Amino acid sequence: MGQGNYLVLLLLGTIIVVIDGQLLYQNGKRYLADAGHGSNESGTSMARLIAVLFHLLALGILALISTVDIGGTGAQAIVTRLGVALLIVAIFHAIALGVLTKMRQSQQAEEIPQVSRHGGRERQALYDPVVAPVSQDQGPTPEVSQGIEAGGPYSTSQ
Numbered sequence: 001m002g003q004g005n006y007l008v009l010l011l012l013g014t015i016i017v018v019i020d021g022q023l024l025y026q027n028g029k030r031y032l033a034d035a036g037h038g039s040n041e042s043g044t045s046m047a048r049l050i051a052v053l054f055h056l057l058a059l060g061i062l063a064l065i066s067t068v069d070i071g072g073t074g075a076q077a078i079v080t081r082l083g084v085a086l087l088i089v090a091i092f093h094a095i096a097l098g099v100l101t102k103m104r105q106s107q108q109a110e111e112i113p114q115v116s117r118h119g120g121r122e123r124q125a126l127y128d129p130v131v132a133p134v135s136q137d138q139g140p141t142p143e144v145s146q147g148i149e150a151g152g153p154y155s156t157s158q
Contacts, residue, residue, distance in 0.1 A: 002074075006066060009078050013062040013085045017055060020089055025051035028100045032107065046103055054096045061088045 025047050032043030062085050070080050 005074060005078050009066050009081050009085075010062070012078075012082055013066070014059065016086065017058040017062060017089060020093060021051050021055045021058070024054055024093065024096055028096070031100055032104055043107075047100070050096050050099055054092055058089050058092050061085065061092075 028047035028050060029044050032047055033040045065081050065085050065088075068081075070077065070084065072080050
């Protein structure tokens with residue numbers, strides 16, 4: 001591969017990596033900020049770290065691909081190497097999206113309020129009636145069975 005083709009491959013590959021990395025950074029920042037009421041600054045920092053890691057990995061692979069002899073001459077060699085670089089950038093992009101998703105889920109899990117001992121549904125089950133009484137119900141009158149004491153129904157005296 002000639003010097004001109006080598007430079008064209010590096011230039012095109014670098015442009016693709018930088019554009020994809022910036023898209024990942026901008027959208028990742030927004031994605032993490034939408035996770036809830038967490039700090040926007042924290043989401044921006046994490047998105048920036050992921051984008052930097054993406055740039056370093058993708059540019060490193062691009063540099064390695066540019067030195068490997070894949071075959072072909074002229075434009076065919078550039079297209080082949082660029083295709084391999086695009087596939088690897090797509091894999092790195094998918095990994096970065098997976099990391100952003102895990103971070104978002106982690107942020108959302110931290111923001112769920114902890115339910116106290118008698119909070120939420122537990123409190124409702126303990127204190128609220130299961131069935132609301134119906135007015136003008138003509139059903140049978142409930143009867144109370146004899147208490148444990150032999151003296152009568154549920155006495156409060158001891």
